[in-house]
Amino acid sequence: MDEHKKKILIIEDDEHISKIYDLKFSKEGYKTIFVTNGEEGMEKIITEKPDLVILDLMLPKKDGFMVLEEVKKNPEFAKIPILVLSNLGQKIDQDRALALGAKEYLVKVEYSMQEVVDRAKSYLQ
Numbered sequence: 001m002d003e004h005k006k007k008i009l010i011i012e013d014d015e016h017i018s019k020i021y022d023l024k025f026s027k028e029g030y031k032t033i034f035v036t037n038g039e040e041g042m043e044k045i046i047t048e049k050p051d052l053v054i055l056d057l058m059l060p061k062k063d064g065f066m067v068l069e070e071v072k073k074n075p076e077f078a079k080i081p082i083l084v085l086s087n088l089g090q091k092i093d094q095d096r097a098l099a100l101g102a103k104e105y106l107v108k109v110e111y112s113m114q115e116v117v118d119r120a121k122s123y124l125q
Contacts, residue, residue: 005031006124009050011041011067012085013059021054024117030124038062042070045077052123054116055102057086057093065100072101081123085116 008030012018018034025032033048035041039061045053053071057064064084071077081103086093089107097105103123106116 005029006051007031007033007048008052008054008120008124009033009035009041009044009048010054011035011038011044011059011064012054012056013037014056020113021117024113025120028117028121036060038064038067041067045071045080049077050080052120053080053082054120055082055084057084057088057097065096068097068100068102083116083120083123085111 008025010018010021010032012034013036015036022032022034033044033050035044037060042062055064055067064086068082071080071082078101082101084097084102084105085108087108094105104119106119
């Protein structure tokens, strides 16, 4: 049964945030995978082929913009919806992420965790 669960990859360097999302998505019946830097994030996209990626931009080793660029350049992964969840609230960052192929750009302080979960679910229907 588990292999039919939709997989969500969360690339976020704040483990506290990741743990809360893990609980919320698990309750909703999703499988979550967590990594804390962009390099590991790219590896997991390739090996796990998640159904959705939640991506922070300020990451060690490889920032979220680089991850977005790499994913969207690769036809095998380009269709995976990516939600950017970041503290960077400036329009220039939002425009850049959306231009690189993010489905949506959510500023952490403007959305509750439940709202982020609900947004993510809308891409997994």
